[in-house]
Amino acid sequence: MINRLCIIGVGLIGGSLARALRANDAVGEIVGCSRSAEHLQQAVELGVIDRFDTDPAAAVAGADMVLVAVPMGAMETVFRQIKPRLAAAAVITDVGSAKGAVVDAAQKAFGGVPANLVPGHPIAGTERSGVAASFAELFQQRRVILTPLAHTDAEAVDRVRGMWETAGAEVVEMGVEHHDRVLAATSHLPHILAYATVDSLARLHEHDEIFQYAAGGFRDFTRIAGSDPVMWRDICLANREAILEMIAHFQVDLTALTEAIQARDGERLVEIFSRAKRARDEHAPR
């Protein structure tokens, strides 16, 4: 049970967690915080939070659980802002898509990563953003990855784990670097490729017509290019090295495929497509 939950960044993720905890009677009071009083007022009206404060320090006062759900680029600033008023017993966690950068930000802001900070990442979301898109079921049957450090307090990890499990998620733990590599592969690379594809087609002379003939496969393929640009700028900068490594890795395969097309090597094409289809059908069922 959480007595007072403070959510900094009441968007799709923060809002959905608030709804899920509320639906399970797992939280007393929920205090919201973000830069926009208007958005926070909307969150109150939607019943997602009980009250709000646009000052992070005031918002965290008295909270026993603090969820930082802001874009990666704002993490360090938020950590600095909340530092003076954090309760000694408070547990802090975040939802950033790159954990190395969160650890760095905490290191800088707190002068060392606090033992009661549990870096976390729910593998959930849609291409929509904002509290209006939030819903209590977002985390059901989704994974949440926690990346505690060697000195992270075990009880803090347990409390964060319990919170996400209450929201319906399956919680796993892994190392910071390993998380960042896995996410670069499964999430960051596909987003970058989808953005690059749409941008590339939009540059074509006949772009209006081209989009007009896009069918269902294209819509699925490019859905993630509708994601929030600022959030994805932050992710690209925060997980820069793992992302660049995955792009380079992908380029090797795209080049091999391109060369097979150039060489009219049908056998090689079937080999590549079949291997990909097998991997997809096996791991990502419809």
Add this chain to the structure above:
Amino acid sequence: MINRLCIIGVGLIGGSLARALRANDAVGEIVGCSRSAEHLQQAVELGVIDRFDTDPAAAVAGADMVLVAVPMGAMETVFRQIKPRLAAAAVITDVGSAKGAVVDAAQKAFGGVPANLVPGHPIAGTERSGVAASFAELFQQRRVILTPLAHTDAEAVDRVRGMWETAGAEVVEMGVEHHDRVLAATSHLPHILAYATVDSLARLHEHDEIFQYAAGGFRDFTRIAGSDPVMWRDICLANREAILEMIAHFQVDLTALTEAIQARDGERLVEIFSRAKRARDEHAPR
């Protein structure tokens, strides 16, 4: 009204058209043809076709409409096989994803593209294939592109147009080369990128784990990598030049994005992502 429709290649596309025409009482008899008597027997049992013949020449005898719905690589062979028994008044159309290659195949097989051959391409389909996946509604509110040549018989075009409209499609006409360029951009490039992405991740050391953490966005992005490898080999070879052009075009944009990440150029990243998001939101609504 079609008296006898012969469908060569009774799969998702051919089967769905048969079902749609039947549902609209727009066809007398439907004769199926493919290399597998077993698949054809299944099509009869599903009520998709009335009877079948595994010999294309025998199957087209007496048909006033012939739909060739085989992979691109089999077009020329099928054209050669049906040539001797085609009725003089028969209209022939196809569903190939690359029209230049169909025109070439017809040129070679018939010694000139027949005036009653109307190259066509329904922009519809799923990543599934086979007659068991076919359904009458597949073409509703979908576009079918016809690419008649200068000497194509206008009445033949009208008959093919009417057939697809009966199935619920919106029919448009465009030039062969233009079609191949538009499809390379909106369909062929995304399929190649999806295949390359999945293949790339499958090559990673920790591939099983990586796929395990793939979320909804990844599943949407890679759904088309579940498509039939042989069909896509044929498309890559049939529309080779336009596809290579689109890959090169895409590489320019991916390189620009990669350089922005390397240079930690957040402003440039937001600019690219925002432009892509606008293009996507405008043209490919959710």
